[in-house]
Amino acid sequence: AQSVTQLDSHVSVSEGTPVLLRCNYSSSYSPSLFWYVQHPNKGLQLLLKYTSAATLVKGINGFEAEFKKSETSFHLTKPSAHMSDAAEYFCVVSRPTGGFKTIFGAGTRLFVKA
């Protein structure tokens, strides 16, 4: 079975400070892992994807995530937050199961203070 847990429902940072959004996963197989961002009234946009190549994955807008198999984690980070980063972020795990199975985390709302 697969599952994904986003450890924080809300994260608040000041502009210019680092961002850390935490995600733990569980999977019986080598999973594909994704982070998506959703701005208000918009669809989900892919930030980055891990597919068993490099464990440190770089995404768009300065975000990156590190796959740690021993900790079953895939945390999203950014060195310096910008006001435009305020949005909801979803950690996603997927694997083929004779079909396509995608599990979404509950989401983390990121607030960025000026």
Next chain:
Amino acid sequence: KAGVTQTPRYLIKTRGQQVTLSCSPISGHRSVSWYQQTPGQGLQFLFEYFSETQRNKGNFPGRFSGRQFSNSRSEMNVSTLELGDSALYLCASSFDTSGNTIYFGEGSWLTVV
């Protein structure tokens, strides 16, 4: 390359009516999936289609149905609308069903009054 296109973007329906939402996937993508997003329940998987066949289905009542056409375009239908069906309905497409990246449309906002 055009992204995933959903129509209509916004609609208001009355309880008891039915609604059809449309999704055009990215060119070349054969897998289409649908999700319901509400503030209380978050993102919930509705169903997935590949080559006109439903491959997976979420835990929704039979009032929710979908189909996929030979050109990979997909529609979902909700019959006998209830107030609780008010939500953002998101369509996503991917090349196939083997864990490839899924790309989302902007969604269709459905309000049931």
